[in-house]
Amino acid sequence: MSSKRKRRVRDKWRGKSWYTVMSPPYFGGSELGTLPSDDSSKLVGRIVDATLYDITDDFAHQYLKMYFRVTDVEGKIAHTVFKGHEYSRDYLRSLVRRRTTRVDGTLNITTKDGYQLRLAVSAFTLSRIKTSQERVIRAIIKRIVEEKAAVLTFDQFVQEVVLGKIASDIYNEAKKIAPLRHVGIRKSKLTLQPAVAA
Numbered sequence: 001m002s003s004k005r006k007r008r009v010r011d012k013w014r015g016k017s018w019y020t021v022m023s024p025p026y027f028g029g030s031e032l033g034t035l036p037s038d039d040s041s042k043l044v045g046r047i048v049d050a051t052l053y054d055i056t057d058d059f060a061h062q063y064l065k066m067y068f069r070v071t072d073v074e075g076k077i078a079h080t081v082f083k084g085h086e087y088s089r090d091y092l093r094s095l096v097r098r099r100t101t102r103v104d105g106t107l108n109i110t111t112k113d114g115y116q117l118r119l120a121v122s123a124f125t126l127s128r129i130k131t132s133q134e135r136v137i138r139a140i141i142k143r144i145v146e147e148k149a150a151v152l153t154f155d156q157f158v159q160e161v162v163l164g165k166i167a168s169d170i171y172n173e174a175k176k177i178a179p180l181r182h183v184g185i186r187k188s189k190l191t192l193q194p195a196v197a198a
Helices: 002-014 052-056 089-095 131-151 154-162 165-174
Strands: 017-022 031-037 047-051 064-074 077-087 102-110 116-125 180-192
Touching: 017 064, 031 047, 047 052, 052 064, 077 089, 077 154, 089 180, 102 131, 116 131, 116 154, 116 165, 131 154, 131 165, 154 165, 154 180, 165 180
Parallel strands: 017 077
Antiparallel strands: 017 031, 047 064, 064 077, 077 180, 102 116, 116 180
């Protein structure tokens, strides 16, 4: 009886294969890790996380956590789509200072090719600012993000989100309203992926 049970456990593990998870081409198609499964179809929908540092090899990018969802498996390779990102808690905490203002904006956008995302954008000032200045900065955030989404595909848009291009554009315009220490898209989440035509 006991030997039968042991064999069943051993067989279960023998039946599992390891699959290499790759980042999407717009993030370099780099290896994100491996996942075990006895059936490749069970991997579809699984979420894998990595830091931007894992993809760029730039230590300065360690604070940014990224999430990828497995979309399909070819052979032993699991392909993914960008699912979202967020700043690490420690990094976010390091940005908050006393006697300064944090201007937050939450936006739901649709990219040129129909993907929908929710973004949380934050601007951190050098000193406390007026409510009227906050309103102007929030309007700048909204305008720049929406303008970018209208002309960029999902692949292009998420690259600019994660690598800081959109945040840099916001910073350059918003700093004319008040001195800023940091602007960043601290969180993003893919809320709708359009169906791909066969």
